[in-house]
Amino acid sequence: MVAGHIDALTARLKPVSTKPSKAGYVQLGVAPYAGGLNQTWWDRDLSIGGRVIVRDEQTGKTSTRLVKIDWPVAKIPTLAPHFGVGMFGANNKETQAVPIIGLESSANDADAALLGPVGSFVNTQPPRLVKLIARQLDIQSLGTILNWELELFDSQPAQTCGIDRELITGGRIDDKLCSWAALMGLLAADDNDDDGYVKLVALFDDEEIGSLLRQGARGNLLPLVIQRAVEALNPSAYGPGLLGQTYARSFLVSADVTHAGNPNFLENYLDDHVPQLNVGIAIAGDSNGNMTTDGVSTAILRRVAELCGARTQHFQIRNDSRSGGTIGPSLSSVMGVRSADAGLPQLSMHSVRATTGALDPGLGVHFFKGFLDHWEKIDAEWDH
Secondary structure (H helix, E strand, C coil): CEEEECCCCEEEEEEEEECCCECCEEEEEEEEECCCCCHHHCCCCEEEEEEEEEECCCCCCEEEEEEECCCCCEECCCCCHHHCCCCCCCCCCCCCCCCEEEECCCCCHHHHHHCCCCCCHHHHCCHHHHHHHHHHHCCCCHHHEEEEEEEEEECCCCEEECCCCCEEEECCHHHHHHHHHHHHHHHHCCCCCCCCCCCCEEEECCHHHCCCCCCCCCCCHHHHHHHHHHHHHCCCCCCHHHHHHHHHCCEEEECCCEECCCCCCHHHCCCCCCCCCCCCEEEECCCCCCCCCCHHHHHHHHHHHHHHCCCEEEECCCCCCCCCCCCHHHHHHHHCCEEEEEECEEECCCCCCEEEECCHHHHHHHHHHHHHHHHHHHHHHCCC
């Protein structure tokens, strides 16, 4: 199994996102998700996307529809240094990180009550934003918009960087980089009828806020999926002990990005534990259990690399630094499976825009495919 997370730091629209106009600006009420709205979000070209809950007037059925605005619609402006106030100190995310989405116009923005019946959701949102979303989804009756879950994102596309284009810069690299590589590795993995095991990739939401939601890694989705798969594949032999035996013979790679060495801040890294870009997967360890990696699982991942011709690196924080966590401990503990944490390195983790190596996505696909293809052989080599 390979598991990653697909959520990233962002800012989500508040239940009532309409804000009183100030100085002629129309603003939007948003709340930070995880570490969103940090200083890297200021002065960026931000757009809006997410899902909209809509009721069909003819059938009465309710459904969700995805929406993404393809141009920047929001900006959080910094204060010019001429005012003598530093912008790299503590800023108030409630009062100073409020996005601008337009100017007061001759069109009467006060007509919000006309968007839908009294008590309608759309009456609590900026009128022009409601109309924009409706146009994007070809919704004729604004009152059929029952709610939405929208968030801001950096609208600048990912692109290559460097003299030889050996880098990639983009948003939301944590952890879509490893999630994409794991999924592509699964699709590229050998599909043999003789395999005695199931290859699985699980991608979760809400890792950045603790995973303790239905769609997070601390929910029961993955154990239930495995239980159903084991039962379906063994209808005559299924019993209470078979699932436990399956877990005992399984292995999980918790695939989350890790920190590439920053040449301007190398004093913050542990010597000999500084991952480089365009080299390969970094095996991440933590002595306090924030990662699942141990001696056995490290040996297994190094054997994977040996069999598929990949390179591995190591990462661990200094004793005087604080470690982040992954979904690995939650998943491995609830299922009792062996596990290791390993991911691709990136610069500027939790920035609105980060950097990885141009070769790293492919190196990730190669490693995860190798793990999925060779696990049965590697497991057979161990003296259980």
